Amino acid sequence: MKIAFATQDLQRVDAHFGWAKNLAVYRISPEEYSFVEAIQFSGDLQEDGNEDKLAPKIEAIKDCAILYVAAIGGSAAARVVAHKIHPIKVNEPEAISEILARLQEVLKGAPPPWLRKALMKDVQRNCDFDEEGEAR
Numbered sequence: 001m002k003i004a005f006a007t008q009d010l011q012r013v014d015a016h017f018g019w020a021k022n023l024a025v026y027r028i029s030p031e032e033y034s035f036v037e038a039i040q041f042s043g044d045l046q047e048d049g050n051e052d053k054l055a056p057k058i059e060a061i062k063d064c065a066i067l068y069v070a071a072i073g074g075s076a077a078a079r080v081v082a083h084k085i086h087p088i089k090v091n092e093p094e095a096i097s098e099i100l101a102r103l104q105e106v107l108k109g110a111p112p113p114w115l116r117k118a119l120m121k122d123v124q125r126n127c128d129f130d131e132e133g134e135a136r
Contacts, residue, residue: 001119002027002036003103004061004085005096006069010038014093017072017080018053023061024096030107033100058083065118068099086118 005013006020015021025036039060041053054076061067067080067087080087090099106115 001029001066001121002061002064003066003068003100004064005099006067006072007096010096012093012095013068013070013090013099015070017057017067017069017076017087020057020069023057025061025064026096026100028100028103028107030104033104054079058085061085063121065121068096084121086114 003026005024005026006015006017007013007022007024008015008020010022010024021041023039023041025039027034027036039057041057058079062083062085064085067085069087069089070093071089072080072087077087106112107119111119
């Protein structure tokens, strides 16, 4: 599963989604996590109401299941959720490595329903139907 983090310094979740200079992407499993890429953005990112700045960010993380942010606006959150990405707000700047370690522990146990659903983002669903349209 891939996870994105809104960050200014690539070390902590410390950025508003729309204003983030960087999105750090990691791949995580119960056994390990690894850095995938840092996606950088420039321009006037702090301009409120500029919905155009969101499209490239959402496109960049469209294959992520979770997005950690310091803050996210209502319309941005709706757009992220529409792409089946679960946004999570942290209350104060927090180290990405600590979040990943905690999430790994949850994955090793019994993940809550929202996380099980996020894990399914990578899994292609196949359903076999008979001639009457009933699932087999």
